Amino acid sequence: MGKEMMYADAIAAAIIEEMQRDPNVVFYGQNMAMTERDPMLKKFGKERVRIAPISETAEIGIGIGAAMTGLRPIVELWMSEFMLVAFDQVINEAPRLRYMSGGQVSVPLVLKAGYGFCAGWAGQHSNCIYHTMMGIPGLKVVVPSTPADAKGLMVAAIRDDNPVVYLHSYMLTLEKGEVPEGEYVVPLGVADIKRNGTDVTIVAIGWMVKKALAAAERLAEEGISAGVVDPRTLAPLDVATIVDSVKKTGRVVLVDQAPRHSSAAAVIAGEIAEHAVGCVNALRMVTALDAPIPYSEPLENYVVPHEDKIVEAVKAVMAHDAVAA
Amino acid sequence: MPQKTAKKSAPRKAKTDTNQLRWMYTQMVRIREFEETVKRVFIEHPGVIRGHSHLGDGAEASIVGALYTRHDTDFVMPSYRCHGYPIVLGTPLRNMMAEIFGRRDGLCHGFGGSMHLADPARYFPGTSGIIGQSIAHATGAALTAQVKKSSQIVYCFFGDGASKQGAFFESLNMAAVWKLPIVYILENNQYQAYTHFSLEDANAVAGDPLSKKAEAFSIPGATVDGTDPEAVRKVVAKAADRARAGDGPSLVETKFYRLSAHGNVITVPPLPTQFPEHEAVAVYGNRKEFEQWHAKDPVKRFRARLLKDRVLTEASAKQIEAAARAEVEDAVQFALTSPLPAPEEALQYVYA
Numbered sequence: 001m002g003k004e005m006m007y008a009d010a011i012a013a014a015i016i017e018e019m020q021r022d023p024n025v026v027f028y029g030q031n032m033a034m035t036e037r038d039p040m041l042k043k044f045g046k047e048r049v050r051i052a053p054i055s056e057t058a059e060i061g062i063g064i065g066a067a068m069t070g071l072r073p074i075v076e077l078w079m080s081e082f083m084l085v086a087f088d089q090v091i092n093e094a095p096r097l098r099y100m101s102g103g104q105v106s107v108p109l110v111l112k113a114g115y116g117f118c119a120g121w122a123g124q125h126s127n128c129i130y131h132t133m134m135g136i137p138g139l140k141v142v143v144p145s146t147p148a149d150a151k152g153l154m155v156a157a158i159r160d161d162n163p164v165v166y167l168h169s170y171m172l173t174l175e176k177g178e179v180p181e182g183e184y185v186v187p188l189g190v191a192d193i194k195r196n197g198t199d200v201t202i203v204a205i206g207w208m209v210k211k212a213l214a215a216a217e218r219l220a221e222e223g224i225s226a227g228v229v230d231p232r233t234l235a236p237l238d239v240a241t242i243v244d245s246v247k248k249t250g251r252v253v254l255v256d257q258a259p260r261h262s263s264a265a266a267v268i269a270g271e272i273a274e275h276a277v278g279c280v281n282a283l284r285m286v287t288a289l290d291a292p293i294p295y296s297e298p299l300e301n302y303v304v305p306h307e308d309k310i311v312e313a314v315k316a317v318m319a320h321d322a323v324a325a
Numbered sequence: 326m327p328q329k330t331a332k333k334s335a336p337r338k339a340k341t342d343t344n345q346l347r348w349m350y351t352q353m354v355r356i357r358e359f360e361e362t363v364k365r366v367f368i369e370h371p372g373v374i375r376g377h378s379h380l381g382d383g384a385e386a387s388i389v390g391a392l393y394t395r396h397d398t399d400f401v402m403p404s405y406r407c408h409g410y411p412i413v414l415g416t417p418l419r420n421m422m423a424e425i426f427g428r429r430d431g432l433c434h435g436f437g438g439s440m441h442l443a444d445p446a447r448y449f450p451g452t453s454g455i456i457g458q459s460i461a462h463a464t465g466a467a468l469t470a471q472v473k474k475s476s477q478i479v480y481c482f483f484g485d486g487a488s489k490q491g492a493f494f495e496s497l498n499m500a501a502v503w504k505l506p507i508v509y510i511l512e513n514n515q516y517q518a519y520t521h522f523s524l525e526d527a528n529a530v531a532g533d534p535l536s537k538k539a540e541a542f543s544i545p546g547a548t549v550d551g552t553d554p555e556a557v558r559k560v561v562a563k564a565a566d567r568a569r570a571g572d573g574p575s576l577v578e579t580k581f582y583r584l585s586a587h588g589n590v591i592t593v594p595p596l597p598t599q600f601p602e603h604e605a606v607a608v609y610g611n612r613k614e615f616e617q618w619h620a621k622d623p624v625k626r627f628r629a630r631l632l633k634d635r636v637l638t639e640a641s642a643k644q645i646e647a648a649a650r651a652e653v654e655d656a657v658q659f660a661l662t663s664p665l666p667a668p669e670e671a672l673q674y675v676y677a
Binding site: 050055060065093104108 | 400402431432433434435436437441443444445446450451453455458460461462463464465466467468469470471472473491492495496498499502503673674675676677
């Protein structure tokens with residue numbers, strides 16, 4: 001049985017449930033738990049719920065050290081770009097320490113941040129930087145697209161013994177959906193078929209899943225059956241599910257909010273090229289245009305992928321036969 | 326891994342007794358012998374050690390004096406110049422040397438090398454090769470100790486260069502705000518890689534000790550002669566007591582001199598790696614400084630003192646030194662005969 005919940009509340013529910021289950025889970029970040037009225041602070045106390053200064057390097061580094069020695073920290077970073085000031089810790093520390101120790105230590109750490117806030121935040125707070133992390137061995141990257149996935153993936157991220165970057169779309173914060181009550185785990189590395197379709201496979205990530213589903217709805221009215229596959233985690237990437245779907249339809253559109261050459265879509269396109277060779281006749285990538293995110297609304301809308309562009313791309317691939325000649 | 330009980334491995338007394346002074350000298354000699362042997366391997370077995378190795382000769386008094394105050398389950402988290410610490414913790418030298426030689430029997434099975442020794446079973450969780458970053462990790466271990474109420478403290482060692490990193494300032498601020506049980510030991514060996522600290526440290530430029538940085542965080546700071554293990558012990562003991570009492574972090578600057586160069590020469594294959602001359606001579610042409618500090622060699626100084634105080638005799642000192650030599654030679658032979666890892670093992674340990 002499920003309960004209608006907002007995406008943001010589903011994430012919070014997962015954190016609360018895991019903190020109840022496991023006393024080693026701690027939660028800290030900037031501008032949180034500031035007063036004694038804070039509900040998390042009331043529930044779990046000031047040892048486990050903490051306010052941190054604006055010090056991403058130390059916040060993340062402390063999370064790593066705490067994870068190496070027995071805690072399971074969740075660091076609230078608010079915006080994914082804030083990780084850039086501490087990228088050594090994210091890229092060159094957290095995912096390397098286990099390997100360098102020959103498997104002696106593990107780093108069960110969750111770095112939680114919103115991404116892609118397309119609401120007039122301009123060039124430094126609206127970006128998608130997951131591409132820089134999904135190719136780092138040892139790091140896992142999660143991008144949930146629904147409230148249910150948001151909950152189940154957060155639970156899995158907290159329980160995972162590896163560092164996990166958990167990126168929630170700011171644009172989905174208030175999105176409502178049915179969320180299973182009680183313990184609910186979505187395993188990392190398993191894609192989800194959000195809609196079945198026989199003519200074309202749309203692979204979409206995070207906020208783009210919602211746009212892809214809306215596009216698929218419109219296309220159905222025109223007699224085109226578009227399936228939507230949501231990888232849910234970019235690392236590990238469920239190549240098999242994506243390739244299976246693509247092999248059935250022979251046509252693929254990849255939708256990603258990131259700019260073309262730093263998109264997850266480009267990586268997925270490479271996997272499709274290798275693993276579905278001979279089965280795919282047409283592939284299009286619908287990504288952000290190659291520009292920083294601009295401030296003014298019409299400019300922003302122009303740069304970021306939207307429904308019309310997805311519909312257009314699907315029609316373009318539909319012009320090709322389903323199977324390569 | 327952390328245990329609730331923390332019993333003392335080396336109980337402190339008002340006056341350090343003979344056995345404890347002998348223990349200190351033994352550890353210092355073991356470190357020195359290990360480091361000099363690693364250095365010699367560059368000549369005697371060219372190509373056996375790859376990449377970059379950083380030696381702690383000169384740091385013996387700082388390492389041993391500080392760790393003398395450690396209780397059995399306290400964490401030790403140094404930088405990439407990391408050989409000395411696990412030696413004191415009892416990590417087998419065989420596995421350390423095998424790791425430096427990239428062998429399967431290495432502490433980390435050949436995945437880490439000289440810069441990334443780790444022995445979490447002995448409360449030495451691992452190191453970072455990126456200067457200053459492990460200060461944050463050590464601070465995180467202190468968070469674990471505080472949250473778990475394990476009564477452990479953390480000994481965090483780093484160099485003078487690292488104290489110019491953002492990770493240093495951010496970590497000390499957070500440790501002070503959260504009153505974390507940690508002792509920050511700033512090992513001022515006077516050279517950040519190739520740069521003398523007087524060229525890059527604001528406190529040094531102003532003629533102040535580097536421990537003045539503690540004032541920025543309103544925590545105790547002290548500078549001590551890092552060539553004297555007893556002096557280090559006394560100052561670190563106070564800082565450790567403060568951490569154990571729940572009063573938060575302290576910063577101790579142990580000032581000494583790195584007796585060897587920053588690391589081996591960075592060579593491009595097929596040239597084998599070699600160990601160069603110290604920067605004081607090679608870069609700055611200052612042989613006088615180099616010789617003055619070698620005259621204050623902490624191992625030789627402590628030996629002379631123990632002989633004078635009749636804690637050791639010439640014969641008992643030689644016995645300690647011979648035992649260390651034999652132990653390290655055994656480690657070299659073990660490492661040389663340990664197999665190299667099989668190539669496909671490379672994909673182990675990426676994920677837990």
